[in-house]
Amino acid sequence: MTQIEIIDNPELDETRRALVLTEDRVGHYPEFRDFFVRRFALNSAGLSRPGYVRAPSGMIYALVFIGRSGEPFPDGIEIYALPQALEVLDDTNVDRDLWALLRWIIEGVGGEWRVEDLDATGRLYQLSAATAG
Amino acid sequence: MNAEPRATEEPPSRFTHQEWPYEPRFKRVNGWRMHYIDEGSGDPVVLLHGNPAWGFLYRKFVKPLTAAGRRVIVPDMIGFGLSEKPMREQAHTLDGHIANLTGLLRQLNVCNATIVCHDWGGPTGLGFALSNPDRVHALVIMSTWAWPLPPAEFHKRIFPWRMMHAPVVGPYLLGRHNALAGRGMYLSVVDRKKFATEAQRVYEDILPDPGSRLLTWTWPRWIPLDESARGFARFEWLERELKRSKFPTLLVWGREDEVFDHKTFATRFKKLLPHAEGPELVTGRHFLQEDSGVEIAQKINHFLDRIEGRPS
Numbered sequence: 013m014t015q016i017e018i019i020d021n022p023e024l025d026e027t028r029r030a031l032v033l034t035e036d037r038v039g040h041y042p043e044f045r046d047f048f049v050r051r052f053a054l055n056s057a058g059l060s061r062p063g064y065v066r067a068p069s070g071m072i073y074a075l076v077f078i079g080r081s082g083e084p085f086p087d088g089i090e091i092y093a094l095p096q097a098l099e100v101l102d103d104t105n106v107d108r109d110l111w112a113l114l115r116w117i118i119e120g121v122g123g124e125w126r127v128e129d130l131d132a133t134g135r136l137y138q139l140s141a142a143t144a145g
Numbered sequence: 146m147n148a149e150p151r152a153t154e155e156p157p158s159r160f161t162h163q164e165w166p167y168e169p170r171f172k173r174v175n176g177w178r179m180h181y182i183d184e185g186s187g188d189p190v191v192l193l194h195g196n197p198a199w200g201f202l203y204r205k206f207v208k209p210l211t212a213a214g215r216r217v218i219v220p221d222m223i224g225f226g227l228s229e230k231p232m233r234e235q236a237h238t239l240d241g242h243i244a245n246l247t248g249l250l251r252q253l254n255v256c257n258a259t260i261v262c263h264d265w266g267g268p269t270g271l272g273f274a275l276s277n278p279d280r281v282h283a284l285v286i287m288s289t290w291a292w293p294l295p296p297a298e299f300h301k302r303i304f305p306w307r308m309m310h311a312p313v314v315g316p317y318l319l320g321r322h323n324a325l326a327g328r329g330m331y332l333s334v335v336d337r338k339k340f341a342t343e344a345q346r347v348y349e350d351i352l353p354d355p356g357s358r359l360l361t362w363t364w365p366r367w368i369p370l371d372e373s374a375r376g377f378a379r380f381e382w383l384e385r386e387l388k389r390s391k392f393p394t395l396l397v398w399g400r401e402d403e404v405f406d407h408k409t410f411a412t413r414f415k416k417l418l419p420h421a422e423g424p425e426l427v428t429g430r431h432f433l434q435e436d437s438g439v440e441i442a443q444k445i446n447h448f449l450d451r452i453e454g455r456p457s
Contacts, residue, residue, distance in 0.1 A: 033321070035313045036234035040366050044312040089313065110317055117313055129304040130314065136305050136332075137324040 016116035018051065019064040022072045022094070029074060029092040032106055036078075036088045047121045048077065048086060058085070062092075065116075067109035069102070071095065111141035160227055162347060164204045169227060174248030175241065180227035181220040181249060185211030188257045188282065190445065191250065192219045195264020195289070196364040197319075197326040198432070199226025201347055202263070205438025206445070213446045218258075220249055222269070224360035225351075232356050237363045239376045243272035250280065259449060261285040263434065265364050268383060275386040283452060284394040285445055286414055286421075288405045288431050291387050293369045293380035299404050300368050315362030320355040325362075333431040335401055340435050387417050394421035395448040397441055399429025422448060 039045035049055055052063035054077060063075040071093055078088035091110070095101055111134070118130045134142020159169060167182040182200060190210050192203040200219035210217045221228040223245050224237060231237065246269050250258070258281050262270030267289025274281040290296070300306050309318055309325075318324045326348045334340045352358045369377045396414055398407035411424035425444055427437035434441065450457045 033313065033316050035316050037366065038312045040310075040312050041307075091313075107321070110321070114314055114317060118311075124303055125308075125311070126303070129308050133305045133308045133314075133318070137309075137318060137322065137328045139318070139322055139324075 015068040015112045017066045019066050019072060022064045022066075024094065026097050027072075027094040028097045030095055030101055031090060032073075032093050032101075033091040033110060034088070035091075038086055038089050039084055041121075041125075042084075043121050043123060043125070044117070045084060045086065047117060048075070048089070051120060052077070054086060065113065068112050069105040069109050071105065071109055073109065073113070108141045108144070111139070160351070162201070164343075165201055167207065172249050172252050174223070174245045174252070177223045177231070177245065178229040179220060179223055179245060179249050181218055181253075182207070183216070183218050183253065185214075185216045187215045188259070188449075189216040189218050189253075189255050190259045190261060190449075191255065191270070192217065193246070193260065193262045193266030193270040194219075194222065194225070195266045197225065197330070197352065197358070197361040198264070198348065199228075199351055201226070201344070201351070202432065202434045203261075203438070205434070206261075206442040209439060209442035209446060213450075215446075215449070218250075218253065218255065220246065222246075222265070222360070224363075227351070230352075230357045230359065232359065234359060234363050234366075237360055237367075239268060239272070239367055239379050242269045243276070246270065246273045247277060250277070256280050257282045259283045259285060259445070261287070261445065262289060263287045264289055264431070267291055268380070271383055271387060272379070274392065275383065275390060278390070278392075281392060283449065284392045285397060285448070286394060287397045287441070288399060288402050288410070288429075288433060290405060290410055290413075291380070291417070292384035292413070293374075293377050294371070296368050296370060297405055297409065300365075301370065306365070310362040310365035315365075316355070319362040320358050323349055323352055323355075323358055323361075326352050326358070330432055330435075333404065334435045335399075335428055335430055336436055344435060384417065390418070391420070393448075393452045394418050395444065396421050396423035396425065397433070397444060398424045398426055399431065399433035399436070400426045401428070401430045402433065404431040 065073050074092045076090040077086035079085045080087040115127050118125050118127050172179050194202045199221045203219050207217050224230050260270045260274045271291050367376050396411050398411045429436040447457050
């Protein structure tokens with residue numbers, strides 16, 4: 013079911029970073045922070061590089077992890093789409109990609125966090141990305 | 146963001162609506178530009194909203210209260226309505242919001258005030274009242290809480306509450322999609338058709354961009370779920386000080402409220418404040434002001450008339 017693929021060394025020439033989502037407090041539920049640490053080997057990688065993923069549209073996204081003094085790392089995440097440098101983002105595609113990313117995150121966090129509950133939440137709030145697929 | 150102090154306190158734009166014909170006013174508090182309205186004259190009644198509302202929630206209260214000879218002050222919490230909206234979650238703390246309200250009401254030299262509070266207007270408004278008792282005359286408490294644990298059953302569940310504001314999910318669902326100001330409020334009123342026609346767009350449009358909606362997923366994260374939570378000590382203080390307080394108090398609750406159900410929450414306030422009147426139940430879910438605004442305003446007038454010895 014996972015439509016997200018981690019990319020180690022994406023080709024970044026002629027792309028730009030377009031900020032699409034910011035999370036200031038990834039450890040609000042600490043299991044979410046643990047997921048990112050595990051998936052992107054952040055205990056060893058630290059701030060040396062972003063995490064890169066390919067989403068269902070084919071777009072690559074950079075997950076930039078944010079550290080703050082006195083807080084466990086990462087404290088925040090900025091998610092950037094990496095479109096062609098001079099091209100406009102397709103907002104519908106970005107929205108679907110982000111939804112797929114959320115499903116991947118929830119699946120990876122696991123435990124009491126279930127993709128079924130994310131889907132139900134998306135349907136309750138009538139999100140097109142949640143009802144489309 | 147909270148950059149250099151500006152020379153002007155004027156708003157970037159003016160909100161116009163037939164049910165909100167009030168002069169926008171602004172004060173700078175703790176470095177932020179805070180919007181409020183200040184109508185009528187007499188002893189002040191301060192109407193405090195919560196998440197994700199703004200002063201508009203009280204549009205049906207203003208005329209009945211001013212007509213009864215009362216001054217009505219309705220602030221927009223920093224982060225909501227026409228007030229400045231910080232862009233970082235770290236800008237928002239419970240103590241900071243209490244201090245923001247305190248800053249505004251001291252600048253307005255508010256004394257002998259009735260504090261009317263709802264949702265996060267509860268912890269902030271009660272925080273003001275308990276730290277400035279010499280400025281407060283009475284309390285009206287609606288659909289809120291003032292103790293650390295336990296939260297409502299609703300707030301402990303993954304679906305939909307904790308999922309809605311979970312890391313990364315919150316900025317997507319409540320930020321990109323404005324889910325709380327739109328669908329969330331719609332689900333939390335009784336007359337949904339009327340709300341959709343009269344008000345829903347106003348609440349959605351006042352938070353036009355994802356960055357302007359930050360507080361809608363930040364406040365849910367401040368509800369203590371266990372003893373390690375931020376704000377836990379402040380809620381302990383609220384409960385302790387509220388229990389000691391003697392403010393005349395009216396409890397008003399929505400019969401259909403499933404977020405802070407009256408059997409649990411109004412009952413607990415009654416135990417903390419045995420002298421409180423009520424709970425007086427009205428038609429309403431969590432946003433009871435939308436379904437019963439005029440009726441609640443009349444209840445406030447009658448309550449204040451009683452405790453002030455004025456004929457209703």
